[in-house]
Amino acid sequence: MASKEEILGQFQLYNINPTSDVIEKCLSLCVSYNIESEELVDQWVAYTSSNLRGEAPTVEHLEKMERKEYQKNKDQVAAKLPSHKDRSPYVVSTHQSSTSKLDAPSTPKSNQTPSSRIQTPIQSKNLANEFKDTISSPGSQVANYSKRVNALAVQCSYGNKETTFKSKPLLPTIKMVFDGGLKANQTFLYEIIGKKGKSLNNMAEDLIVAIRDKYKLGVPNEAENDEEVSNIYAGRIVSDSDGKLNNQSVLLELTQIHMGRTIQLNLSKVDKYSLFPGQVVVVKGDYTKQYKRKKPLLVVQEIFADTDFTLPSEPPLIIEAYIKAPPITSELPSLNFI
Template sequence: MESELKQEFDNMGIEPSQEVLFRSVDLCSNYNIEDAAEFVEQWVAFSISNLNGAEPSLEHLNEFERKVFQAKRDKELMAASKKKAGKYPSAISNLTHLNDIASSSSNPLAMYGVDDSDVMDEYMQDSGMMSSMAADDIDSVPGTPSILHTPKAKSALARTPARQNETLFSPASYSPIGTPRTHTAAPGSGKIVYTFGNPSLITNAQWSFTTPQPRISVKQLLQHEGNCLGPGTKAKYMFDNLYEKAEIAGDRVFEIGKALCKKVFGEDTLDYELGQVDMHSQDVIKTIGVVHSDYDGPLDPSSTILVGSNEASCHTVRLNFSKTKSVGIFPGQVIMVSGMNPKGDVLMVEEVITEQNLQPPKPPQIADRLSFVIAAGPYTNDDDLVYDPLQDLVMYLKENRPNVLILCGPFMEADHKVISDNVTLAETFEAFFEKMINGIVEAIGQETTILVVASHRDAHADCVYPTMAI
């Protein structure tokens, strides 16, 4: 051990004396330290923290023993004594307890901490079959009930006593999912903080539940059945083919460019010819391209370039807006530019024609009033999985049943504090989500159409945006 300690001291640049080595070996033996490196590292840490990096000496080693090893041993002995005292009560406490039992001679069950009157009351109700002699004997005892029965077992309390009579949306778990506490509504709950729309219509609107409610049909515009993820496909999940991405971008430029030509030239589109973005011309030409920035920063007049629509050549030209009063464009936008390009490297812009605005859809014809409720997660507190806020929402939906309920995620966040602490759930995230939705449907009925919008933060959903339907 002495040679090992000397080697470790040498590694730290310390030359200990023979007395210091003997004292170090003695400390390792007394405090069961078998690793010389551990002892030397503790000494270096102590020396830097308390002795300003002083060299080891007998005096310093004695101080090291007193402040480190003896202090650690005293703490361990104190903790062990407290643990032993909690397991085995002291003689004084036992004697006090026996004196209390002896003083309650009228109650033979007091030594077990039980009131005999409560126990006898449980057994002397609702029984029914007694002999007349036994009944007379019982009646002769003052304060004794005349009917005997076996007490029923008390039902177990729910995990959250504040919500014993309500549906629990918390997941099944083998470990605690939160500290039970009395639930209080959030301040300002149910208060109208903002209104949108015609004030007179809002004032005259009546939120009332009518039976039967009109059925709402939901049409899914974006159809995605997940065929690309099937076992027979060659595509990889969340991997894109660059060639296909380029083709899609080219098709987008072509379709928008065709709409721009129809907007500018009308039906005589084929009679006009567009030029390349970098074509030399002293006359005004028209060209179509995509707006880009030539550096990684916000778009500004000096950094705007136009990429041509020809996928094979991919010509570019810098745009000069000195002849225009004001222009509003953004990166990635497909535009038609009118101007001159005398040198071929800078296009002097005279006019920018953007894509045609989309026509707004016709508003649906609604015969009856429709009521919507839109809620967004998370639906539980940050430190538990009891889902008290979701329970409040269900209570509100029972009182004000809407035609449509839109629930936006996250429903169970993947980075929730309780889940991050490695809580052991007794069911999968998918099973818990299905149980949650079934509980909501059972609570508010099937007259309400429920739409669920998943979040990429959900533990049971794919971590992509936009998130696919569940």
């Protein structure tokens, strides 16, 4: 039985907030035609999309839908129902073809199943008896597995078993850890492009500072417009085309301060150079505007690309590491690499 709450909930699924009069009318339709609230709302959505261009429900629109859909169907069903008073004992089927023009009595038909459709039932086979000797499903655990005595024990080790880690003894042990499962981003190796670009920009800025300190260069220009005030520029080498990098397609992609703006490089005045896509460089040259071209042009005089990094001092301690990948057993041939 439909209710006002169900009707309102069904309308809200389509982002429709009907009035109380509309809900009363819908409830009356559900009771009169013995239909559910979901069916009524679906019928209204289809009706208003086809006839009213998606208008909101009103009492007048619901009455039109009732006359067109429900009352029409009810009259058709009533016309098809047979009359018990005038029914002839010789007529079994009341269905007549729409193309028939004469009301001829039909021949009584038997309710028995035709002999052509009688089938001999196939005797069912007991598969359990046929495969009794070949199929087995143990109802309990294997005896060897249940009697094991080395559960949660180290099966294989290599090297010194007693060492120190952060001034504390470390012995090979097995610990049950539950992290709650991997997240969706970790499962599909999802990587946010913004974070990746920020990481690349941070590495480029560190290299630019190291190159600038080595050659005693000034601070690269950080102006955001085309009126440049310095002849030193820094960034990454990129290609202007999809093919291989050549002297006509070399672009300099500036850092995040310039919002990744690119400048075309003219290398005609450079005697020797070796560049590759993604290389971080600091260039010195003359910046010129090109009103007929989309990208500005930089006539390069010098390219600075190499730098010296001071390696960290090596600690005097011996570095030891434990690598564990359970579950493993000593019987597996994959441990022979030790």
